[in-house]
Amino acid sequence: MILLNLPSYDFKIRRSGEKTMIFDVIRKKYVVLTKEEWVRQNFIQFLIHEKHFPPTLMAIEMGFKLHQLQKRSDIVLFNKQGNPKLIIECKAPEVKITQDAFDQAARYNMALNVDYLVVTNGLDHYCCKMDYVQKTYKFLKNIPDYSSVADPEK
Numbered sequence: 209m210i211l212l213n214l215p216s217y218d219f220k221i222r223r224s225g226e227k228t229m230i231f232d233v234i235r236k237k238y239v240v241l242t243k244e245e246w247v248r249q250n251f252i253q254f255l256i257h258e259k260h261f262p263p264t265l266m267a268i269e270m271g272f273k274l275h276q277l278q279k280r281s282d283i284v285l286f287n288k289q290g291n292p293k294l295i296i297e298c299k300a301p302e303v304k305i306t307q308d309a310f311d312q313a314a315r316y317n318m319a320l321n322v323d324y325l326v327v328t329n330g331l332d333h334y335c336c337k338m339d340y341v342q343k344t345y346k347f348l349k350n351i352p353d354y355s356s357v358a359d360p361e362k
Contacts, residue, residue, distance in 0.1 A: 209241070209243070209246045210243070210246070210301050210330070212246075212247065212250050212301065212330035212331060213330065213331045213332070213333070214250045214251065214253075214254045214330065215253075215254065215257070215258065217250060217253040217254075217257070219231065219249060220238075221241065222238065224238070227240050227241075228240070228241040229241060230245060230246070230249055232249065232252075232268060233252065233253075233256075233263060234252060234263055234266050234267075234268045235268050235269075242300070243300035243301060243302070244298055244299060244300045246301075246330070247298045247299065247300065247301060247328060247329060247330035248268070248282055248283065248298040250330060251283065251296060251298060251328055251330070252266065252268070252283065255283075255285070255296075258353075259351060259352070259353045259354055260353050260354045260355070261285055261353075261354045261357075262354065265285060265286045265287070265288070266283060266284070266285055266286075267281075267283070267284045267286070268282070268283055269281070269282065270284045281295050281296075281297070281316050281320070282295075282296055282297050282298040283295070283296035283298070284296075284320065284322075285354075285357065287357070287358040287359075288358060292320045292321070292322050293322050293323050293324065293357045293358065294322050294323065294324040294325075294326065294357055295313050295316055295317055295320060295322050295324070295325050295326070296326040296327075296328065297309055297312055297313040297316070297325075297326070297327045297328075298328055298329075298330075299327070299328070299329040300329060301329050301330045301331050302329075303329050304329070305327050305328075305329055305332050305334060309327045310325065310327055310334070310336075313325045313326075313327055317338070321340075322338065323337060323338055323357065324336070324337055324338065324348075324352065324357060325338065325345070326351060333351060334347065335347070335348045335350070335351045335352070336348065337352075
C-alpha cells in the first residue's frame with residue numbers, strides 16, 4: 209500500500225481468497241484492505257499511539273440516522289461519558305480533500321453534534337473546531353490529543 213503522511217505502524221495482514229484483509233483492532237476482525245481502509249487503519253493507530261485516544265472510546269463505521277436516511281461515519285471518538293466529540297472522514301489517498309468532503313462530515317455532524325471534524329486522505333489531514341455559539345468553525349494546525357477533546361477546559 210501507499211506510504212502515508214503518518215508514522216509507520218505494524219498491521220496484521222492476510223490473504224483470503226482473492227482479497228487482502230487487514231485486522232481492525234477496534235472492530236476486532238479482519239476487513240477488506242481497500243485504499244480507504246488503509247487510511248482508516250493507519251489513522252486509528254495514529255489516534256491511539258500519537259494522540260492517546262483510548263481504543264475503547266472509538267467507533268468505526270458507526271451507523272446513525274440523518275433525515276430518515278441511514279448513514280455511517282468512518283471514525284467517531286467519544287469522551288468517557290459516551291458523548292461523541294470528534295468525527296473523522298477518511299478518503300483514499302488519491303482523493304483530493306475538497307469542500308465536498310467537509311460538507312459530508314458537516315452533514316454527519318448534524319446528527320452527532322461533535323466539537324471537532326477531521327477529514328484525511330492519509331496524505332493531507334484537516335481538522336476544525338466547531339463553535340456552536342458563533343455558528344462557525346475554525347481550522348486548527350494540529351489534530352488535538354485526547355485530553356483536549358475529552359476535557360476542552362484544558
